[in-house]
Amino acid sequence: MRPLIRNLAGLAGFFLLWEAVVRAGLVNAIFLPPPTTVFARAIELLGQQSFLRDVVATMLAWAISLGISILIAVPAGLLLGSVPAVRVATRSLVEFLRPIPSVALIPLVILLVGGGPEAKITLAVYAATWPILYNTIYALDEIDPLLLETARSYGTGRTRTLAFVALPHAAPFVFTGIRMSASIALILVVSTEFLAGASRGIGNFILDASAGGGRSDLVLAGTVVAGIIGFIINDGLERLGKRWFRWSTVTSGAQ
Incomplete structure (x- = not known):
């Protein structure tokens, strides 16, 4: 509970500083509205059905992306980590693909799968798989x-060893990777909605707000909502990891 309070105190200090800078006239409020205005707009948006549909669209794409990433990355990681020959054979390909920024693939993905929900899901899966x-x-x-x-001495086969020995040992590490990928997937989903012009989503709302008269208060309100969602996801997964793997220093020590 104390880390959460410290984090919230840091955020409160940042918002107070932001408010003071704008109120003092150091920054034009038209371009950077104060937090009180931004949060007021965010509360208004959360009462609008159209914006809630955007939030649902983003969260649904995020959940699908993260689920697919887990289904791909965990078996692939077990295979590469347990079979050295496969790991060596695929090392060059993996090291070539991993550094490619996901946003740089937006034009290619749009050509291959179109600009609908498939595009943001595909890019989020690509980025979230690596951690x-x-x-x-x-x-x-x-x-x-x-x-x-010890498992081999009892005649345990490779598959059962992976499932009942290696995977339980790897679970805290895998969960830490999932926690990292959850934030990455959300960032990619919102970014793709913004850059690729999705029909629904928080990123699409921000794009429309910035294009429709330059409503910076709505742009920042949408951004704040996305940030709050990301904070809740990360904090929730951190608490879940500490509860499930309290015996491990991997998740209990993660911040």
């Missing part, structure tokens, strides 16, 4: 060889 994949591989690299040898 889970690498955390899974790292977890298998750190596993105690004695655990594997």
Whole structure:
């Protein structure tokens, strides 16, 4: 509870400073409205059905993206982490694909799958897969060889060893990767909605607000809502990880 209070206190201090700078006339309120105005607009938006549909569209794309990323990255990480030959054979391809910025792939993705929800889901899956994949591989690299040898000495096959020995050991690392990917997926979904002009979503709302008369108060209100959603997701996953893996220092020590 104390870390949450400290985080909220830091945010409150930032917003107070922001309010003071604007009220003192150091920044034009037309271009940067004070937080009181922005939060008032955000509360108004949350009472509008059209904006709530945008929020639902963003969250649905985020949930689908994160779920697909988990389904891809965990098995792939177990395979690459447990079979050295496969890991060596795919290393060049993985190291080539991983550094490519997801937003740079927007034109290609739009050509391949169109500009609908598929585009933002595809890009979010691409970006969110890497942290889970690498955390899974790292977890298998750190596993105690004695655990594997003990399983083999009892005649446990490779598949059962992965499922009942390696995966439980890797679970805290995998969950940390999921927590990182959750934030990344949300960023990519909103960014793609903004850059690719999706028909629905928080990013599309921000795009329309910036284009329709330059309503910076609505732009910032939409941005604040996205930030609050991201904060809630990260804090919720952090608390869940500490509850599920309280025996591990991987999640209990994560900030």
